[in-house]
Amino acid sequence: MPIEILMPALSPTMEEGNVSKWLKHEGDKVVAGDVIAEIETDKATMEVEAVDEGTLGKILIPAGTEGVKVNTAIAVLLGDGESADDIGKGAAPAKAEAPAEAPKAPAEAPKAPEEKPAPVAAAPKIEIAADPDIPAGTEMVSTTVREALRDAMAEEMRRDPDVFIMGEEVAEYQGAYKITQGLLQEFGERRVVDTPITEHGFAGVGVGAAMAGLKPIVEFMTFNFAMQAMDQIINSAAKTLYMSGGQMGAPIVFRGPNGAAARVAAQHSQDYAAWYSHIPGLKVVMPYTAADAKGLLKAAIRDPNPVIFLENEILYGQSFDVPKLDDFVLPIGKARIHKEGRDVTIISWGIGMTYAVKAEAELRGLGIDVEIIDLRTIRPMDLDAVIASVKKTNRLVVVEEGFPQSSVGDFIANQVSQRAFDHLDAPVITIAGKDVPMPYAANLEKLALPNVGEVVAAVKAVTYRS
Amino acid sequence: MAVAARKASAKSKADAKSSSAPVAPKPAEFSKEQELSAYRGMLLIRRFEEKAGQLYGMGFIGGFCHLYIGQEAVVTGLKMAMIDGDQMITAYRDHGHMLAMELSPRGVMAELTGRRGGLSKGKGGSMHMFSKEKHFYGGHGIVGAQVSLGTGLAFANRYRGNNNVSVTYFGDGAANQGQVYESFNMASLWKLPVIYVIENNRYAMGTSVARSSAETDFSHRGLSFRIPGIQVNGMDVRAVKSAGEMATEWCRAGNGPIILEMQTYRYRGHSMSDPAKYRSKEEVQKMRAEQDPIEQVKARLIDKKWASEDELKAIDKEVRDIVADAAEFAQTDPEPDVSELWTDIVL
Numbered sequence: 175m176p177i178e179i180l181m182p183a184l185s186p187t188m189e190e191g192n193v194s195k196w197l198k199h200e201g202d203k204v205v206a207g208d209v210i211a212e213i214e215t216d217k218a219t220m221e222v223e224a225v226d227e228g229t230l231g232k233i234l235i236p237a238g239t240e241g242v243k244v245n246t247a248i249a250v251l252l253g254d255g256e257s258a259d260d261i262g263k264g265a266a267p268a269k270a271e272a273p274a275e276a277p278k279a280p281a282e283a284p285k286a287p288e289e290k291p292a293p294v295a296a297a298p299k300i301e302i303a304a305d306p307d308i309p310a311g312t313e314m315v316s317t318t319v320r321e322a323l324r325d326a327m328a329e330e331m332r333r334d335p336d337v338f339i340m341g342e343e344v345a346e347y348q349g350a351y352k353i354t355q356g357l358l359q360e361f362g363e364r365r366v367v368d369t370p371i372t373e374h375g376f377a378g379v380g381v382g383a384a385m386a387g388l389k390p391i392v393e394f395m396t397f398n399f400a401m402q403a404m405d406q407i408i409n410s411a412a413k414t415l416y417m418s419g420g421q422m423g424a425p426i427v428f429r430g431p432n433g434a435a436a437r438v439a440a441q442h443s444q445d446y447a448a449w450y451s452h453i454p455g456l457k458v459v460m461p462y463t464a465a466d467a468k469g470l471l472k473a474a475i476r477d478p479n480p481v482i483f484l485e486n487e488i489l490y491g492q493s494f495d496v497p498k499l500d501d502f503v504l505p506i507g508k509a510r511i512h513k514e515g516r517d518v519t520i521i522s523w524g525i526g527m528t529y530a531v532k533a534e535a536e537l538r539g540l541g542i543d544v545e546i547i548d549l550r551t552i553r554p555m556d557l558d559a560v561i562a563s564v565k566k567t568n569r570l571v572v573v574e575e576g577f578p579q580s581s582v583g584d585f586i587a588n589q590v591s592q593r594a595f596d597h598l599d600a601p602v603i604t605i606a607g608k609d610v611p612m613p614y615a616a617n618l619e620k621l622a623l624p625n626v627g628e629v630v631a632a633v634k635a636v637t638y639r640s
Numbered sequence: 641m642a643v644a645a646r647k648a649s650a651k652s653k654a655d656a657k658s659s660s661a662p663v664a665p666k667p668a669e670f671s672k673e674q675e676l677s678a679y680r681g682m683l684l685i686r687r688f689e690e691k692a693g694q695l696y697g698m699g700f701i702g703g704f705c706h707l708y709i710g711q712e713a714v715v716t717g718l719k720m721a722m723i724d725g726d727q728m729i730t731a732y733r734d735h736g737h738m739l740a741m742e743l744s745p746r747g748v749m750a751e752l753t754g755r756r757g758g759l760s761k762g763k764g765g766s767m768h769m770f771s772k773e774k775h776f777y778g779g780h781g782i783v784g785a786q787v788s789l790g791t792g793l794a795f796a797n798r799y800r801g802n803n804n805v806s807v808t809y810f811g812d813g814a815a816n817q818g819q820v821y822e823s824f825n826m827a828s829l830w831k832l833p834v835i836y837v838i839e840n841n842r843y844a845m846g847t848s849v850a851r852s853s854a855e856t857d858f859s860h861r862g863l864s865f866r867i868p869g870i871q872v873n874g875m876d877v878r879a880v881k882s883a884g885e886m887a888t889e890w891c892r893a894g895n896g897p898i899i900l901e902m903q904t905y906r907y908r909g910h911s912m913s914d915p916a917k918y919r920s921k922e923e924v925q926k927m928r929a930e931q932d933p934i935e936q937v938k939a940r941l942i943d944k945k946w947a948s949e950d951e952l953k954a955i956d957k958e959v960r961d962i963v964a965d966a967a968e969f970a971q972t973d974p975e976p977d978v979s980e981l982w983t984d985i986v987l
Contacts (some may be wrong), residue, residue, distance in 0.1 A: 382792015
């Protein structure tokens with residue numbers, strides 16, 4: 175029976191890729207281990223090896239095809255005595271169960287599953303409210319979050335010779351998640367510094383360099399590993415300005431992916447927004463869109479304080495409009511109205527916004543006019559924007575992926591109850607990840623994360639529609 | 641205390657073709673001016689610390705207070721080897737380091753008493769003081785954290801291509817912290833100009849070196865990272881200065897980091913609340929009688945007739961006046977304005 179060769183998943187979050195080159199041609203004999211094709215993702219180019227022996231019977235996806243979904247059959251391998259005529263008769267079903275890919279939120283677009291997602295628009299169509307910080311009429315360019323982050327760093331490094339980046343694999347490897355792609359080539363190894371795998375040590379080296387007046391960007395491969403560096407972040411970076419009576423601080427950015435990726439289980443899937451937001455002396459930024467990622471990272475690099483910049487691996491490949499401006503810097507500490515509405519407010523930030531945006535689309539169909547506020551900065555928090563929205567809609571749902579106890583949402587709910595109690599027509603509902611370590615199994619992982627249904631149900635509850 | 645001055649490592653010896661491996665230099669003889677300067681500098685630290693101990697007992701100083709008495713030769717000698725722009729960073733036994741870096745005794749003492757004229761406006765306390773102007777980078781309360789930070793100061797020197805050296809102090813206790821070795825690795829890998837000064841005062845709080853350290857020769861602690869090290873008699877200010885000069889030259893020549901194990905001794909407990917039951921009174925007395933860094937200088941000054949007893953008493957009086965003035969200031973200066981609670985959190 176002919177064997178279908180499927181588009182492989184090359185990373186935990188890969189959903190699609192490009193077939194860039196076929197190294198074997200129809201009719202070629204292949205044995206296990208032969209490199210038959212090259213696959214390209216937004217992060218890397220990888221070789222595909224044959225795992226079975228046979229003859230390459232037919233190439234189903236020609237070289238140069240973009241946006242090929244994981245598990246799509248890309249070629250057919252024929253065994254002894256089989257011919258191309260056998261193709262399609264009894265090929266092993268291509269519709270595999272996607273063992274390597276969790277049905278993560280962004281993949282789970284509720285509508286138009288047939289729509290060929292070009293470099294993935296983030297979510298269902300929604301008119302994103304204009305950001306008052308972007309001049310009206312500015313030309314917009316569709317950009318991935320990954321590119322936006324890289325552009326922000328490159329622009330700031332061109333602008334200020336004291337800015338440098340250090341971290342694991344940031345230079346020669348071009349970034350574990352390719353956020354630093356091209357920086358080594360442009361700025362050289364003095365300013366793009368590969369470190370050994372020593373988070374505690376290089377976080378301290380970064381803080382020391384910052385105390386001496388440089389402006390380091392310290393990349394953590396993920397914020398899970400920053401646990402090793404927690405003492406330097408909290409005790410050294412965040413507290414020195416206060417302890418020195420204002421004489422000496424640490425102008426430093428700690429950045430990297432935060433929160434759950436996909437199927438990497440408990441030690442690699444944690445949202446630290448609430449942890450860092452607890453600490454006076456830190457600023458904590460957690461962008462959702464590429465425009466915010468760019469404008470806020472540039473602001474973070476210029477900020478004289480230690481800034482925790484929480485990114486998300488799943489958002490890296492998503493595209494958003496980014497204003498084409500020579501120097502696009504956004505204010506830290508200012509929320510953005512993502513969509514205006516009258517009936518209920520949903521507040522979220524970072525990856526949490528993906529649930530909010532999808533829920534809004536569904537609720538719109540039910541005639542509920544949702545206002546979505548993207549907090550963007552967790553500390554200092556734009557509570558005025560939160561309170562103003564609650565005073566307008568009188569109902570509030572908060573969405574985040576972090577653990578529920580002592581969550582960011584808990585703090586917001588508390589502040590709203592103190593500052594806008596008389597404006598509330600329903601209790602505030604906070605939606606968070608479940609109170610469990612992140613499980614590995616696909617079904618359990620899905621259950622552990624928030625989902626759109628929970629957000630929809632919460633909005634219905636606070637609007638008393640059941 | 642035995643002073644085993646010798647080459648640090650076979651490895652660095654073998655490697656050092658272009659730049660010969662550092663060898664502990666013979667203590668250079670001091671000139672009269674140097675002896676007098678060292679005497680005055682060490683005496684200021686001694687008298688300051690004695691006064692701090694008193695003020696603690698009187699309740700003017702709160703929290704933790706770690707005195708430097710006995711170790712004065714280390715910072716004093718090393719400061720004599722530093723040039724303008726060289727940075728210093730240490731842990732919480734830091735009063736002596738600040739005085740050596742010429743920070744104002746009033747400012748340090750008023751910080752100990754938590755007053756508005758303190759170096760950190762009263763918000764840092766004994767363990768947390770800084771001065772960008774004097775290149776003193778703290779004053780850190782977490783054992784070992786200053787080692788990574790000091791390595792970062794050296795990173796900044798290399799990045800800027802200046803000629804400065806980061807003098808990074810830590811104790812025999814901190815030498816067992818993991819981040820010390822993470823820092824050693826990066827400092828050696830990147831050839832950072834940092835002197836790791838390990839002040840071995842024999843006790844990590846109450847635990848002796850023998851009970852806490854598998855390798856008690858701290859000059860060897862950099863071997864796996866190809867960092868040379870030497871042991872230095874930290875009770876002899878001349879030996880310290882000579883070692884410091886050798887080490888700063890080593891760093892300025894682009895050879896990367898170096899370790900100086902300063903063999904020293906603290907006379908007082910770990911902090912004010914330490915009854916020091918882990919060592920005998922005789923041990924302390926013997927050190928004071930035979931090795932005291934200040935008495936050594938004093939004896940030489942008298943011996944060489946560079947100063948009379950009266951002249952030394954005059955220096956003592958001058959130092960006591962400075963300390964008394966600092967103590968007076970620290971007791972009468974007002975506490976910080978309550979508005980300071982909310983300042984200096986972020987810029």
